[in-house]
Amino acid sequence: MSDRMYFDHAATTPVHPRVVEAMTPYLTQVFGNPSSVHGFGRDARKALEQARDQIAAFMDADPQSLIFTGSGTEADNLAIIGGAMAQRERGRHIITSQVEHHAVLHACEHLEHAGFEVTYLPVDETGSVRLSDLKEAVRPDTVLVSIMYGNNEVGTIEPIEEIGTYLREKGIVFHTDAVQAFGVLPIRVRELPVDMLSVSAHKINGPKGVGALYLARNVPIDPIVHGGQQERKRRAGTENLAGIVGFAEATKITAEEMEGRVAKYRQMKSAMESVWKEAGIAYHVNGHPKHVLPHIFNVSFIGVQTETMLMNLDLVNIAAASGSACTSGSLELSHVLKAMKLEDSITHSAIRFSFGITNTVEEAEQAARSVVKIVQRLAR
Incomplete structure (x- = not known):
């Protein structure tokens, strides 16, 4: 790793x-x-x-x-x-x-x-x-x-x-x-x-x-x-x-590996959630609970602004995003979250983790633990 x-x-x-x-x-x-x-x-x-x-x-x-x-x-x-x-x-x-x-x-x-x-x-x-x-x-x-x-x-x-x-x-x-x-x-x-x-x-x-x-x-x-x-x-x-x-x-290659990849991405989502639940931090998963792409995980960490979280993750060498790459260079609020009419506390703290072939379940857990540390430190 x-x-x-x-x-x-x-x-x-x-x-x-x-x-x-x-x-x-x-x-x-x-x-x-x-x-x-x-x-x-x-x-x-x-x-x-x-x-x-x-x-x-x-x-x-x-x-x-x-x-x-x-x-x-x-x-x-x-x-x-x-x-x-x-x-x-x-x-x-x-x-x-x-x-x-x-x-x-x-x-x-x-x-x-x-x-x-x-x-x-x-x-x-x-x-x-x-x-x-x-x-x-x-x-x-x-x-x-x-x-x-x-x-x-x-x-x-x-x-x-x-x-x-x-x-x-x-x-x-x-x-x-x-x-x-x-x-x-x-x-x-x-x-x-x-x-x-x-x-x-x-x-x-x-x-x-x-x-x-x-x-x-x-x-x-x-x-x-x-x-x-x-x-x-x-x-x-x-x-x-x-x-x-x-x-x-x-x-x-995708045809050969798709089934295994999708299973791994689902595992990664639940591994991350387990870490957050155990730590008791406030988070909200965005998007449809069932009809959702397996590799995209959009989560709001209530109380921590999106940009603050992204910068802190980047400092510990974790790359995530705020939204679409075509707009994530700008500090605008995501048009998708705006259209979903979620509470401000959710839209202003949303992070997108998206998984791929280089990721492992262990990495996902490690990233989730880093999130916990950031949230707890900023809360203090």
């Missing part, structure tokens, strides 16, 4: 050694452009399509339905902006939730500037979207709904099957940001009532800078990146071949 403990796997994960190994030949020997017709290009194209097949198999998708992007954020933008623009003649109303990742929220804001109207659904105190609120928000001109699969801050799993089933009946395109759920929940798109689904490699021990969008057949989309015929004219730009090969290897 190293002296530094990393509990921020929801922000990014270390690249698996097997992924590095799989990528290396595509950074050194197989360097051709997959769009070139000569032998170098054909070798690259073959590797690209093998990787596509592998990632598609992991989520039970048709390989042709996968569009490679430069990130999960780009996949969200392509789904929302591309999906809305392709249907703008049909209607200009979009629905999302108040607890989405900023990749979704900012894409929706962009569309508001382009003349679309967006409804931001509220959530309950567990962070769940209510189907009744969605039904109420749907209008004749609603063309797209985007609700995340699992929340990146509190881990709440949204009722996307119920939402998707309802939207299918209405003929409304449904996108889900599955970036956090991918790799910890079994995702089979053929069984899910979703039309578009975003994923990212660096959340599952793959490289940064590569994501993918699943796009169901006959779902209209306008490209948002222009300049080439790549990805069946849906996303221009030379594919990040080494990154995509790394992504495929990461999905392969």
Whole structure:
């Protein structure tokens, strides 16, 4: 066990050694452009399509339905902006939730500037979207709904099957940001009532800078990146071949290990809670008690401000987070906790621990004991 403990796997994960190994030949020997017709290009194209097949198999998708992007954020933008623009003649109303990742929220804001109207659904105190609120928000001109699969801050799993089933009946395109759920929940798109689904490699021990969008057949989309015929004219730009090969290897490893990882993450949560209960410190677990991502553990330590706790943890070499990595550099209050309308004492003291392959149950207990020491010292 190293002296530094990393509990921020929801922000990014270390690249698996097997992924590095799989990528290396595509950074050194197989360097051709997959769009070139000569032998170098054909070798690259073959590797690209093998990787596509592998990632598609992991989520039970048709390989042709996968569009490679430069990130999960780009996949969200392509789904929302591309999906809305392709249907703008049909209607200009979009629905999302108040607890989405900023990749979704900012894409929706962009569309508001382009003349679309967006409804931001509220959530309950567990962070769940209510189907009744969605039904109420749907209008004749609603063309797209985007609700995340699992929340990146509190881990709440949204009722996307119920939402998707309802939207299918209405003929409304449904996108889900599955970036956090991918790799910890079994995702089979053929069984899910979703039309578009975003994923990212660096959340599952793959490289940064590569994501993918699943796009169901006959779902209209306008490209948002222009300049080439790549990805069946849906996303221009030379594919990040080494990154995509790394992504495929990461999905392969995840498929082999997912069950064991999830069991370990659950064990880590209960180990941490046992330490806190025994010490008798005041804490509150945020998010849904049952429908929650196994690797995300959002806890408020009443009486200790979020930033104070994070700084004190960092001093003892424990990395945790306040919320999304895209905003945790700022001292703003989490928009997710705000939307859940929790008491100030809870929202101002929330910490996110997120687990990954480098963590052990012993480490989790050690981190929990460090929290106890910090809380008790500050109380004095």
